[in-house]
Amino acid sequence: MSFLDQSQINRFNSEGYLVVENAFDPKVVLDPLIEEYKGVLDSLANELYVKKLIKSKYSDYDFSERLTRICEESGKIHAQYFDFSLPQNGIKKDTPMWHGPAVFRVLSNKYILDIVEDIIGSEIYSNPIQHVRLKPPESRTPVYAGTKTVQLGATPWHQDNGVANEDADMTNMLTVWIPIWDASVEDGCLHVVPSSHIEGLKTHCPQSDRKDARGGFGLHIPDKLFRKNDAIPLPMKRGSVLLLNKMTCHGSLPNKSNRIRWSLDLRYNPIGEPTGRNTFPGFIARSKKNPNSELHDPIVWAESWLKARHDLSIAEEQTYNRWSTEHPACA
């Protein structure tokens, strides 16, 4: 045990989630990532401007307002442009993604790994099911032409085990959710159903009319299959992290504020266990048994994703979805 005390570990085990306050100094751990993403946003603005998809680069605005305006004017939320994973299908040679050194340094941050170690042990693999989520204010988020639903909004109720491949059903996967800046109820923080992790894997229904921002199928647990009335919101401060058991029912609230809701969700599992995305690259983040196997080079990490993108762009499409709209619970 290195960071969490026994009562925190007990709470995580009985409730299936734990908010760890003051997990690290956010200025040290998160500010370099914010700086890096300012550059990514600048590149996006330049690209869209050159393609005449926006009339202004909005350079005078802060990050949140700049991204929101770019989304509004271009009519798209550009989630994949910032993300450090790939979509579940339709991968092309030039599918945008971002694997900068500041992202890698958060994934392999000592304080985060100390907390992860307390839950899954010291042999830690960085699972490639991972995302940055930059959610514009809902009232200003572009909608899909057909359904008129927002392109990126509240995350539907799910268990993370349900969105991983079946090969990871026995994997001890831990989700670590990190707010880049404070996430209040108004901003669209996460909500969870305490102790739902002991109820087993629920049926997740694909919502084919609600393609999510990354081309997935908006998997969700229908209301009648879980204790929605017991849900509680988890407003969080910058510098804290949320740990989630892979079976805990959770989702997020809509962003009713006037700024971006910005978070990372990372996953870790013991080395050697299936990740649930075997075509995506993870890496050994910590190994006390074999320290030489740890990856410390952000360039090698970025290259592993470039290779995966290339290989997947020429491979036959795989579908990750184990659920069918035909299931009686989905009717």
Ligand SMILES: O=C(O)CCC(=O)C(=O)O
């Ligand atoms: O950030 C969100 O809206 C959803 C995050 C989530 O589902 C997760 O971290 O597993």
Ligand SMILES: [Fe+2]
């Ligand atoms: Fe999730």
